[in-house]
Amino acid sequence: MVNNKAVRAKRGLKLMIVDDSNIMRRRIERSQQFEELELVGTAGNGEEAIELFKRTDPDVVTMDLTMPRMDGIECIGRLVAMKPAVRILVISALADKATAVEAMERGANGFLNKPFTDRQLNEAIEELMR
Amino acid sequence: MLHEQELKTFVDGTTNFFEVAAQQPASIGSPYLMEGAPTVHEYTGVINISGKREGVVYFTAPKAMLTVLLMKMQENDFSHETMRDLVGEVANTISGNARRDFGHDFVISVPSVLTGERPDIPQKPGLRSFIIPINWRSHSAKLVVSLT
Numbered sequence: 001m002v003n004n005k006a007v008r009a010k011r012g013l014k015l016m017i018v019d020d021s022n023i024m025r026r027r028i029e030r031s032q033q034f035e036e037l038e039l040v041g042t043a044g045n046g047e048e049a050i051e052l053f054k055r056t057d058p059d060v061v062t063m064d065l066t067m068p069r070m071d072g073i074e075c076i077g078r079l080v081a082m083k084p085a086v087r088i089l090v091i092s093a094l095a096d097k098a099t100a101v102e103a104m105e106r107g108a109n110g111f112l113n114k115p116f117t118d119r120q121l122n123e124a125i126e127e128l129m130r
Numbered sequence: 131m132l133h134e135q136e137l138k139t140f141v142d143g144t145t146n147f148f149e150v151a152a153q154q155p156a157s158i159g160s161p162y163l164m165e166g167a168p169t170v171h172e173y174t175g176v177i178n179i180s181g182k183r184e185g186v187v188y189f190t191a192p193k194a195m196l197t198v199l200l201m202k203m204q205e206n207d208f209s210h211e212t213m214r215d216l217v218g219e220v221a222n223t224i225s226g227n228a229r230r231d232f233g234h235d236f237v238i239s240v241p242s243v244l245t246g247e248r249p250d251i252p253q254k255p256g257l258r259s260f261i262i263p264i265n266w267r268s269h270s271a272k273l274v275v276s277l278t
Contacts, residue, residue, distance in 0.1 A: 020240065021219045023205060023212065030204065066222060068240050093226025098234040114223045115151035 013129075016058035017042040018049040018075065019091070020067040024114075028062050028091065031121050036129075046070025050078055058086070060128065063108065065092040065099065073102055080107030089128045091116070132277055137161055137260055139231040140187070140275050143224040148266055151223070152202045159263030167251055168261050168274060171195075173213050174244045175221030176251060181237035185254055185277035187228075189221040195269035214243040224273060254278070 015037035019025045025042045040056035043049035045067040053061075061079060065072035072090065079086055090103045093114040100111045112124040141158055148156035170190040177187045191199075196213045205212065218241030225238045244251065253259075259276040 021215050021222075022207075023200075023203065023215050023219060026205070026207075027203065066226065066238060066240055093223040094238075095227045095230035096232075096234050096236075099229065114226070115147050117150055117153075 013037050013060055014040045014056060014058040015060045015062075016040055016049065016052060016056065017062050018044075018046070018067070018072065019062070019064040020044045021064075024064065024091070028121065031118070031125060044068075046072060046075030046078075049075050053079055053082065057083070061086060061088045063088050063090050063092075065090060065094050065103065073099075073106055076103060076106040076108050087128050089124055091121075091124075131258070132260055132275060136231070137262075137275070139228050140224065140260075140273060141262055143227040144262060144264060144273050146227065147220060147223055148264075152199055152266070154202065154266070156264050156266040159265065161260050161262045163258050163260055165258055167253055168259060168272065170244075170247060170251070171271060172245060172247065173217040174251065175214075175217035175219070175241045176244060177221045177225040177241055178239040178252070179225070179236065179277060180239070182235040183232065183277045185257060186252060186274070187221060187225045187238075187277075188251065188274050189217055189224065189271065190274065191217060191220075191264075191271035192269060195266060195271055198267060198269065210245075214245065217241075218243045 017025050017028050037060055040058050041052045043052050047070045063072045076088055088108045089110040090108045091112045095113050110124055110128045145158055171192040174188050174190040179185050196216050197208055222241050229236050257276050259274050262273040264271040
């Protein structure tokens with residue numbers, strides 16, 4: 001019998017979660033869709049994210065925008081410059097269109113507004129992984 | 131000073147937060163205006179606003195309410211740090227969502243969190259505050275909006 005979860009895990013994609021809230025990091029980590037990814041670490045701001053990115057080379061990143069020290073918009077640009085193929089899902093409370101456009105122009109691949117349901121999170125991740 | 135429609139943005143943002151994040155709607159009381167700072171609960175998440183508007187938005191709630199809210203969010207850490215994290219995240223979410231109507235120049239800070247019932251909340255002199263009462267389950271909290 002084929003274990004679907006094991007098959008999915010063989011994709012071997014690595015995940016990094018960036019958010020200044022511990023609650024949000026744990027919430028995203030619990031997402032069912034992320035079971036297929038290997039969590040390589042979490043970061044609480046853009047500077048930490050860049051350091052972690054260099055050490056762990058993730059394939060998929062969830063990125064908050066409003067964070068201390070270095071915000072998510074700047075961080076996205078830096079991560080994409082290091083690895084253009086990285087897939088980035090922005091998860092932010094900032095709900096204006098201009099911010100979403102700016103994030104996508106910097107290299108993000110998806111945008112999910114907080115607050116979100118589990119279903120919305122899973123759908124956004126599924127879309128990101130296509 | 132906020133217009134009625136702008137105030138509605140914050141009422142709607144608060145309603146949406148509880149409906150989505152807590153999966154249980156809150157009852158939002160009639161907003162009222164007051165001079166100076168209102169009394170607050172044990173935990174207060176403060177967002178400083180700059181750009182085309184200036185002032186503060188803060189969410190203040192008792193520990194008992196935050197504990198239940200964390201349970202509804204499937205959290206199992208109820209430490210002081212997690213309570214602080216949660217009030218900051220609520221204030222951040224409601225303020226960030228307000229940019230849907232206020233636009234990109236409504237610049238929000240990262241949250242700062244104050245604890246205790248007599249915290250020193252920075253407030254622009256002469257600016258009045260709108261209080262949005264929030265009743266959720268058996269608990270009461272407030273969203274305070276004080277903007278130019």
